[in-house]
Amino acid sequence: MTGQALLWGLLYALPLVVRSDFLLTIFIFTFIxxxxxxxxxxxxxxxxxxxxxxxxxxGVSAYMTHLLAIxxxxxxxxxxxxxxxxAIVLAxxxxxxxxxxxxxxxxxxxxxxxxxxxxxxxxxxxxxxxNGTLGLVVSGKPTIYWPGSGVVPIKGPIAWYYLTLVCLxxxxxxxxxxxxxxMGRCFGAIRLNEDLARTLGINVFRYKLLSFAIxxxxxxxxxGLYGYYTGYIDPGYxxxxxxxxxxxxxxxxxxxxxxxxxVGSLVLTGLPHAIDLRAxxxxxxxxxxxxFTILVMPRGIVGTLYAWRSKRGA
Amino acid sequence: MTQLVLxxxxxxxxxxxMYGIIALGITLTFGITGIVNFALGEFMMIGAYVTYTLAxxxxxxxxxxxxxxxxxxxxxxxxxxxxxxxxxNNLVNGLLVSIGLISxxxxxxxxLWTATPVxxxxxxxxxxxxxxxxxxxxxxxxxxxxxxxxxxxxxALARTWLGRAAFAYAQNPEAAMLMGVHTxxxxxxxxxxxxxxxxxxxxxxxxxxxxxxxxxxxxxxxGMEAAILGGIGSLMGSLWGGVILGVIxxxxxxxxxxxxxxxxxxxxxxxxxxxxxxxxxxxx
Numbered sequence: 001m002t003g004q005a006l007l008w009g010l011l012y013a014l015p016l017v018v019r020s021d022f023l024l025t026i027f028i029f030t031f032i033x034x035x036x037x038x039x040x041x042x043x044x045x046x047x048x049x050x051x052x053x054x055x056x057x058x059g060v061s062a063y064m065t066h067l068l069a070i071x072x073x074x075x076x077x078x079x080x081x082x083x084x085x086x087a088i089v090l091a092x093x094x095x096x097x098x099x100x101x102x103x104x105x106x107x108x109x110x111x112x113x114x115x116x117x118x119x120x121x122x123x124x125x126x127x128x129x130x131n132g133t134l135g136l137v138v139s140g141k142p143t144i145y146w147p148g149s150g151v152v153p154i155k156g157p158i159a160w161y162y163l164t165l166v167c168l169x170x171x172x173x174x175x176x177x178x179x180x181x182x183m184g185r186c187f188g189a190i191r192l193n194e195d196l197a198r199t200l201g202i203n204v205f206r207y208k209l210l211s212f213a214i215x216x217x218x219x220x221x222x223x224g225l226y227g228y229y230t231g232y233i234d235p236g237y238x239x240x241x242x243x244x245x246x247x248x249x250x251x252x253x254x255x256x257x258x259x260x261x262x263v264g265s266l267v268l269t270g271l272p273h274a275i276d277l278r279a280x281x282x283x284x285x286x287x288x289x290x291x292f293t294i295l296v297m298p299r300g301i302v303g304t305l306y307a308w309r310s311k312r313g314a
Numbered sequence: 315m316t317q318l319v320l321x322x323x324x325x326x327x328x329x330x331x332m333y334g335i336i337a338l339g340i341t342l343t344f345g346i347t348g349i350v351n352f353a354l355g356e357f358m359m360i361g362a363y364v365t366y367t368l369a370x371x372x373x374x375x376x377x378x379x380x381x382x383x384x385x386x387x388x389x390x391x392x393x394x395x396x397x398x399x400x401x402x403n404n405l406v407n408g409l410l411v412s413i414g415l416i417s418x419x420x421x422x423x424x425x426l427w428t429a430t431p432v433x434x435x436x437x438x439x440x441x442x443x444x445x446x447x448x449x450x451x452x453x454x455x456x457x458x459x460x461x462x463x464x465x466x467x468x469x470a471l472a473r474t475w476l477g478r479a480a481f482a483y484a485q486n487p488e489a490a491m492l493m494g495v496h497t498x499x500x501x502x503x504x505x506x507x508x509x510x511x512x513x514x515x516x517x518x519x520x521x522x523x524x525x526x527x528x529x530x531x532x533x534x535x536x537g538m539e540a541a542i543l544g545g546i547g548s549l550m551g552s553l554w555g556g557v558i559l560g561v562i563x564x565x566x567x568x569x570x571x572x573x574x575x576x577x578x579x580x581x582x583x584x585x586x587x588x589x590x591x592x593x594x595x596x597x598x
Contacts, residue, residue, distance in 0.1 A: 101588045106405050110542060111587055114580040125573040244413045251410060280421040287417030294410045295400050
């Protein structure tokens with residue numbers, strides 16, 4: 001536990017030492033994708049449901065946050081709440097359908113993927129609202145109340161670094177709290193053996209739905225932040241590739257851990273920038289690393305480290 | 315109106331047959347060896363580009379199809395030896411290895427052929443007219459070839475010792491091995507055949523549509539849909555699944571907005587999975 005506290009402390013202290021905008025930008029993307037990864041891991045790594053619905057939540061909340069802010073003149077934070085509510089409603093509808101019919105593993109993945117694709121098609125073709133494939137330019141900035149200077153907009157890499165880091169920390173805290181409660185026990189029981197969990201009196205349907213809804217609600221914040229940070233939203237946010245990328249991050253970092261997805265997100269967002277190569281060669285390298293990790297380190301980076309440490313301790 | 319609907323049904327069936335050949339590969343590899351090869355679309359892309367390159371260099375099209383299948387199968391053999399055989403019975407790992415392979419193959423083909431779509435010269439110009447509906451001859455040839463291949467595969471597996479060995483292997487690999495089935499050879503054969511089929515699908519595709527490196531991703535999704543629709547493990551189901559999917563998409567876009575073409579197939583797929591999870595032609 002002290003190791004993790006040290007790690008978080010280092011992250012919070014990093015901008016004091018590192019001034020390079022390039023590095024800070026990599027970390028900002030890492031944190032936003034980290035939120036997505038951690039929430040995905042709650043559904044996949046801890047509850048055992050391979051959902052392909054995450055990019056839909058991510059994209060819809062990015063669009064919704066921006067559209068609410070524009071049309072109803074809401075500040076960023078007020079706009080994220082209805083977006084989270086929308087994410088919960090979507091998750092409850094899709095989740096109820098899938099879990100009522102007891103779709104598992106592969107079939108659950110395919111049906112959630114189908115729903116995500118349908119939502120993507122709606123977003124892509126609803127031209128009057130979403131501007132279709134051309135996407136929307138986001139010019140607003142999230143604001144924050146700062147003692148002394150009142151309400152200030154978030155600008156510059158350092159402010160964004162802390163904003164996204166705080167959001168990621170809160171996400172991890174909420175997830176950790178859920179997992180340590182009775183909910184987490186039920187999620188674990190469902191992951192290990194669904195039928196056994198049912199015979200023990202756990203309402204499997206309700207807890208799967210709960211995990212899906214919590215994960216989606218938290219993931220919606222990543223969407224709002226990402227849209228505002230990059231200043232641009234397009235239907236690519238909802239694409240299947242996004243789903244694959246999040247899955248790759250979680251598996252590379254280590255599924256079933258809260259730190260793993262963040263490590264995976266750091267490696268996969270940092271690596272393409274760290275190596276200066278042609279885009280095609282870079283994509284090839286990315287594929288090679290992915291295959292290599294899956295075959296050589298199936299528990300991911302953090303999982304392998306944990307195993308190594310417990311072996312040394314024993 | 316009936317003309318329009320009939321035309322879309324025929325067109326959808328032909329496009330659906332293309333989905334069907336990928337679905338056959340998915341169904342074979344998953345049903346027999348328990349490996350998910352989500353990168354089959356990339357072997358199709360290889361087949362398509364090899365055919366294109368050879369045909370543009372002056373090789374007659376029917377001859378160019380052969381090396382296309384062989385090269386796709388060789389790529390399939392290598393990826394099985396290096397990666398896929400380690401992902402047996404592990405869907406998620408198979409999926410991830412496939413994503414990695416898609417990334418590698420797609421960028422390699424961008425380096426070799428660039429991202430600009432290319433188009434082959436017409437192989438077989440002209441169209442047959444049935445009533446008021448015009449059907450390009452090449453499309454009919456493609457449809458016929460695919461149907462023959464799938465039906466032949468079905469009979470080869472339903473009537474021969476090889477087919478019995480394959481089904482035995484699917485049910486219980488250890489028992490099949492004890493009964494004298496050379497299982498590693500069988501696994502390799504299934505992989506060679508499914509990727510070779512994808513190469514053939516690509517070669518046929520090249521004669522009809524324009525090619526781009528990202529084509530594989532779209533087709534493997536459709537193939538997966540078709541395989542699930544027909545029922546994973548069912549060989550004729552993959553053909554029917556593909557044709558039904560193609561027809562639904564074609565007819566759906568007459569009566570409903572064309573922009574949501576892909577959604578009609580998905581909606582039917584979801585409905586089928588909810589009420590008949592083993593697919594239309596799968597075992598209960």
